[in-house]
Amino acid sequence: MKANKLDSDSDIQRRFRWTGPFLEGWSIFKQSLLGRIGLTLLILFAVMALCSFIPPWIDPMYNPMTGVDPDISTTTGPSWRHWLGTDFMGRDILSQLMAGARVAFMVGVSAAVMSVFLGTSIGMAAGYMGGFVDTLLMRLAEMIMVMPTLLVVLILSSVFGQLNIWTIVVIIALFRWPGVSRIIRGQTLSLKQRSFVEAAKVAGASHVGIIIRHILPNVLPLAFLFMTFRVTSAIIIEAALAFLGFGDPSTVSWGMMLQWVWKTGHMFTAPYWLLPPGICISLITLSFYMLGRAMDEVLDPRLRKEDQAG
Amino acid sequence: MALLEVENLSIGYNTKGGYLKAVEGVSFALEEGQSLGFVGESGCGKTTIGMALMRLLPPNGSVSQGRILFEGKDLLEMSEREMRQIRWGKIAMIFQAAMNALNPVQRVVDQIVEAILTHSPTLGKREAIQQVEDLFQTVGIPHERMRDYPHQYSGGMKQRAIIAMALACRPKLIIADEPTTALDVIVQDQILKETKYLQREFNIGMIFISHDISIVADVCHDIGVMYAGQLVEYGPTEDVFDSPVHPYTKALLSSYPTLTGEKSLLQPIPGETPNLIYPPDGCRFCDRCPGGSPSCKEAIQAWVDVSPGHKSLCYHC
Amino acid sequence: MDNQANPILRIEDISKVYKTKGSFFKGRGTEVIALNRIYLKIYKGEIFGLVGESGSGKTTVGRLIVSLEKSNQGRIFLDGVEIAELKGRELKNFRRKVQMIFQDPYQSLNPQRSVYDAISEPLGVHKIGNAATRQELVEEAMKSVGLSPPEDFLHSYPHRLSGGQRQRVAIARAMVLNPQFVIADEPTSMLDASISAQIFNILLEMREKSGVTILFITHSLAAARYLCGRIAVMYRGNLMEIGPGEEIIRSPRHPYTQALIDAIPKFGQRGEVKRYGTLLGAEREGTNGLCCPFFPRCKVAHETRCGKERPHLKELSPSHSVACYYAEEGFEV
Ligand SMILES: Nc1ncnc2c1ncn2[C@@H]1O[C@H](COP(=O)(O)OP(=O)(O)OP(=O)(O)O)[C@@H](O)[C@H]1O
Ligand SMILES: Nc1ncnc2c1ncn2[C@@H]1O[C@H](COP(=O)(O)OP(=O)(O)OP(=O)(O)O)[C@@H](O)[C@H]1O
Ligand SMILES: [Mg+2]
Ligand SMILES: [Mg+2]
Numbered sequence: 001m002k003a004n005k006l007d008s009d010s011d012i013q014r015r016f017r018w019t020g021p022f023l024e025g026w027s028i029f030k031q032s033l034l035g036r037i038g039l040t041l042l043i044l045f046a047v048m049a050l051c052s053f054i055p056p057w058i059d060p061m062y063n064p065m066t067g068v069d070p071d072i073s074t075t076t077g078p079s080w081r082h083w084l085g086t087d088f089m090g091r092d093i094l095s096q097l098m099a100g101a102r103v104a105f106m107v108g109v110s111a112a113v114m115s116v117f118l119g120t121s122i123g124m125a126a127g128y129m130g131g132f133v134d135t136l137l138m139r140l141a142e143m144i145m146v147m148p149t150l151l152v153v154l155i156l157s158s159v160f161g162q163l164n165i166w167t168i169v170v171i172i173a174l175f176r177w178p179g180v181s182r183i184i185r186g187q188t189l190s191l192k193q194r195s196f197v198e199a200a201k202v203a204g205a206s207h208v209g210i211i212i213r214h215i216l217p218n219v220l221p222l223a224f225l226f227m228t229f230r231v232t233s234a235i236i237i238e239a240a241l242a243f244l245g246f247g248d249p250s251t252v253s254w255g256m257m258l259q260w261v262w263k264t265g266h267m268f269t270a271p272y273w274l275l276p277p278g279i280c281i282s283l284i285t286l287s288f289y290m291l292g293r294a295m296d297e298v299l300d301p302r303l304r305k306e307d308q309a310g
Numbered sequence: 311m312a313l314l315e316v317e318n319l320s321i322g323y324n325t326k327g328g329y330l331k332a333v334e335g336v337s338f339a340l341e342e343g344q345s346l347g348f349v350g351e352s353g354c355g356k357t358t359i360g361m362a363l364m365r366l367l368p369p370n371g372s373v374s375q376g377r378i379l380f381e382g383k384d385l386l387e388m389s390e391r392e393m394r395q396i397r398w399g400k401i402a403m404i405f406q407a408a409m410n411a412l413n414p415v416q417r418v419v420d421q422i423v424e425a426i427l428t429h430s431p432t433l434g435k436r437e438a439i440q441q442v443e444d445l446f447q448t449v450g451i452p453h454e455r456m457r458d459y460p461h462q463y464s465g466g467m468k469q470r471a472i473i474a475m476a477l478a479c480r481p482k483l484i485i486a487d488e489p490t491t492a493l494d495v496i497v498q499d500q501i502l503k504e505t506k507y508l509q510r511e512f513n514i515g516m517i518f519i520s521h522d523i524s525i526v527a528d529v530c531h532d533i534g535v536m537y538a539g540q541l542v543e544y545g546p547t548e549d550v551f552d553s554p555v556h557p558y559t560k561a562l563l564s565s566y567p568t569l570t571g572e573k574s575l576l577q578p579i580p581g582e583t584p585n586l587i588y589p590p591d592g593c594r595f596c597d598r599c600p601g602g603s604p605s606c607k608e609a610i611q612a613w614v615d616v617s618p619g620h621k622s623l624c625y626h627c
Numbered sequence: 628m629d630n631q632a633n634p635i636l637r638i639e640d641i642s643k644v645y646k647t648k649g650s651f652f653k654g655r656g657t658e659v660i661a662l663n664r665i666y667l668k669i670y671k672g673e674i675f676g677l678v679g680e681s682g683s684g685k686t687t688v689g690r691l692i693v694s695l696e697k698s699n700q701g702r703i704f705l706d707g708v709e710i711a712e713l714k715g716r717e718l719k720n721f722r723r724k725v726q727m728i729f730q731d732p733y734q735s736l737n738p739q740r741s742v743y744d745a746i747s748e749p750l751g752v753h754k755i756g757n758a759a760t761r762q763e764l765v766e767e768a769m770k771s772v773g774l775s776p777p778e779d780f781l782h783s784y785p786h787r788l789s790g791g792q793r794q795r796v797a798i799a800r801a802m803v804l805n806p807q808f809v810i811a812d813e814p815t816s817m818l819d820a821s822i823s824a825q826i827f828n829i830l831l832e833m834r835e836k837s838g839v840t841i842l843f844i845t846h847s848l849a850a851a852r853y854l855c856g857r858i859a860v861m862y863r864g865n866l867m868e869i870g871p872g873e874e875i876i877r878s879p880r881h882p883y884t885q886a887l888i889d890a891i892p893k894f895g896q897r898g899e900v901k902r903y904g905t906l907l908g909a910e911r912e913g914t915n916g917l918c919c920p921f922f923p924r925c926k927v928a929h930e931t932r933c934g935k936e937r938p939h940l941k942e943l944s945p946s947h948s949v950a951c952y953y954a955e956e957g958f959e960v
Binding site for chain 3 (some may be wrong): 351352452461465493494496499500502521522523524525527528529549561562566567568569570573575576577578579582
């Protein structure tokens with residue numbers, strides 16, 4: 001039985017050279033309760049975002065932005081026609097919620113990808129080149145890091161008027177890379193000292209080759225981990241902006257929904273309207289956070305639980 | 311009565327792949343003031359035995375079988391409170407890579423004084439400091455360096471401070487796990503000499519763990535050769551090294567370059583150590599043994615007495 | 628003997644000083660003299676041993692030779708060409724000829740890259756062969772270090788390998804380009820005796836098969852004796868003694884070498900070993916920078932001579948040199 005197991009093991013390895021480490025990571029990930037909960041929630045949200053085009057297709061009155069129920073002109077509670085009720089104009093809350101999921105994913109993931117991409121490249125460059133470049137980039141990072149993102153976006157939007165959702169995404173990315181780059185730089189510095197990098201140098205590899213083949217694969221897992229945490233913060237920033245009235249008026253985000261509740265004075269009278277976006281914001285950030293924690297466990301063997309005795 | 315008697319001790323770890331039998335059926339005895347060495351390749355279970363004697367196994371490790379009699383009492387049956395009295399008070403351990411165990415932000419002398427005071431609370435602080443001063447003299451650290459911080463010490467001095475700490479409570483038994491592995495030969499030589507001297511001077515029993523045969527041969531009266539979790543040969547140092555019986559001991563000796571004697575080709579042991587989650591039946595060395603035969607795998611392993619006190623776990627002996 | 632005339636590697640008057648950065652509290656940094664005016668010649672096809680305790684500068688010699696580090700003074704010639712002057716294509720060519728095996732097999736392989744990736748990397752860098760011939764070369768290199776059958780290991784990742792297997796992968800990576808000169812920096816200090824013996828024998832076999840010259844760096848005189856024809860003993864950045872291995876171990880001339888031999892635990896012949904006893908219990912006080920580097924710890928040293936001036940390497944015989952006044956003058960220490 002034992003021989004059998006080993007055999008199939010190396011077989012899998014041979015056939016899926018590239019997926020080997022991922023399969024292994026997955027088997028650790030699976031054991032983490034946090035990871036499983038986070039992933040389940042995320043899949044639910046993803047399904048929600050994907051299905052967001054269905055309601056308007058069933059009936060134009062379910063269009064989250066422009067669809068108004070002809071019979072209703074004020075906010076109403078849940079009913080058969082509107083499972084979660086309608087807002088102050090008679091728009092369907094459920095379809096708004098679903099459209100909000102799509103915006104949250106769009107904003108969160110794209111801002112996270114951009115900021116982590118920036119942070120990783122800058123961190124690797126600083127750590128690998130060292131010296132003057134390092135000092136320059138890290139001072140820049142520190143300067144940006146002490147600026148509060150939310151405040152800067154507020155100032156920008158009061159100067160330039162309403163910001164488009166993609167501008168907001170880019171601004172979030174531009175302000176959130178320094179944290180990533182500092183960690184990646186530290187990792188790069190320690191990798192640079194490792195003898196496999198020196199072995200590559202002795203073999204004659206170029207700097208670009210060393211960065212691509214030896215540094216990048218070793219910082220990538222860390223960058224992915226950061227991505228999940230960055231998604232969380234980007235979603236929160238976008239929601240906060242929208243709630244404060246600086247969001248993109250042509251999109252429906254959960255923050256925007258909260259703002260409508262507040263602006264129309266239904267904060268304490270329409271829980272069916274207030275709670276869904278609030279809960280969704282909390283849950284989606286929580287689920288990305290849980291995913292990050294579980295990935296942390298995959299990446300850091302010290303956190304791995306050995307099966308306890310007894 | 312022997313100071314320490316270990317009977318049929320088996321220890322294992324729960325791991326992802328299954329239950330890893332790190333030590334199986336090990337028995338030995340140590341008289342007061344004697345020293346016993348364990349040698350063997352990495353992963354053969356030396357540290358595991360030491361940790362079990364201190365009852366400091368990691369949470370996934372457990373003793374599955376056997377008894378550890380220290381001064382006639384079974385350590386495995388003691389409560390954690392009783393055990394705390396014995397740890398450091400009567401049995402001290404110098405851990406593998408102990409040099410890094412000193413607290414970097416506390417003066418060396420304070421760390422040792424603290425260790426003394428926790429075990430003899432009746433002592434005054436001044437007396438404790440006096441004791442530390444004596445200890446440093448015995449291990450050869452100049453006493454003007456007492457008030458230094460650990461990072462101001464060289465590796466050898468740190469190791470000496472650790473030895474002083476182990477001696478601080480006048481233990482009956484010291485377990486030294488590779489105490490000199492990270493040190494240079496000259497420093498190692500000095501520390502081994504001191505260890506030998508202190509052990510005889512204070513009549514301390516010692517268990518000395520190392521993968522380096524020549525060190526163990528230098529320090530210990532008795533020796534146990536371990537392979538894949540089992541004790542395979544056990545006896546007085548001279549007997550084991552001058553006339554090894556077990557094929558693994560022979561192989562180990564001939565894979566070791568020496569300074570003297572004929573320069574002959576080293577004979578590395580072919581193959582790899584067996585998997586301890588699914589250990590092979592019968593003799594565990596069989597697959598790598600030059601004299602191994604299929605019958606070794608079937609025969610029940612039993613100790614063979616070679617000469618008084620010298621025994622070997624080989625079916626062919 | 629004609630290769631005695633033209634060494635493959637010549638080190639002339641090399642010094643290396645490391646400057647440690649000062650911090651805000653410690654003020655200015657300090658200087659560590661890692662190497663102090665070293666001369667060495669290594670001949671084609673030999674295994675040359677560099678022995679010394681931790682911090683004596685052995686690794687620094689290796690890193691200077693593969694030009695991972697620049698020296699502060701002096702020159703290094705490989706095959707008569709000075710390596711500090713190499714640039715561009717010539718440097719790349721030089722990289723093909725000289726390889727290094729690192730001390731810690733747990734650090735010298737990239738955990739994210741498979742065994743095949745590791746061993747084939749130098750082939751890719753130097754654009755040797757196509758995919759098929761590369762695989763062949765890699766498998767051949769793996770067989771020669773005893774990783775057979777190669778298919779079992781080709782696609783495994785380092786964390787699946789034992790220390791000995793990792794070190795073999797590292798050796799295969801160093802040998803795959805068929806280099807002329809290999810530096811092995813304590814390749815077995817992290818490994819068990821029986822696995823070390825395998826590695827030693829692999830190195831011997833390599834030399835036999837391809838005639839590669841090896842600089843073997845170690846802290847163990849016994850290992851150096853087993854592998855090396857000639858041995859150099861270093862102490863705190865200085866060369867103390869160079870000579871045929873067997874001769875240095877049977878009749879060491881420098882008091883430091885003697886202390887080193889004293890300190891090695893010997894078993895099997897307890898009665899027969901004579902101790903030289905050249906080491907002082909505690910360091911001598913009040914020494915200046917000009918003295919013999921070993922003076923502070925040397926029992927036989929002469930205050931007026933060894934304490935005032937540093938002895939230079941002098942030939943005792945054509946093959947054996949010592950940096951000690953006592954040895955030079957034929958004193959029996
Ligand atoms: N905490 C642990 N969990 C699981 N397995 C362990 C643990 N500690 C040790 N082992 C396994 O138990 C076996 C014995 O380990 P041990 O540390 O006792 O070896 P050792 O002889 O001290 O080796 P070394 O010379 O490397 O220190 C090894 O196979 C090791 O992998
Ligand atoms: N990058 C560095 N910066 C500062 N000092 C260094 C650096 N590298 C080495 N040194 C110093 O140079 C001296 C020689 O170091 P080296 O690594 O060559 O010694 P070694 O003989 O290889 O020792 P070991 O046996 O411990 O590997 C030591 O004192 C060391 O502290
Ligand atoms: Mg151990
Ligand atoms: Mg070194």
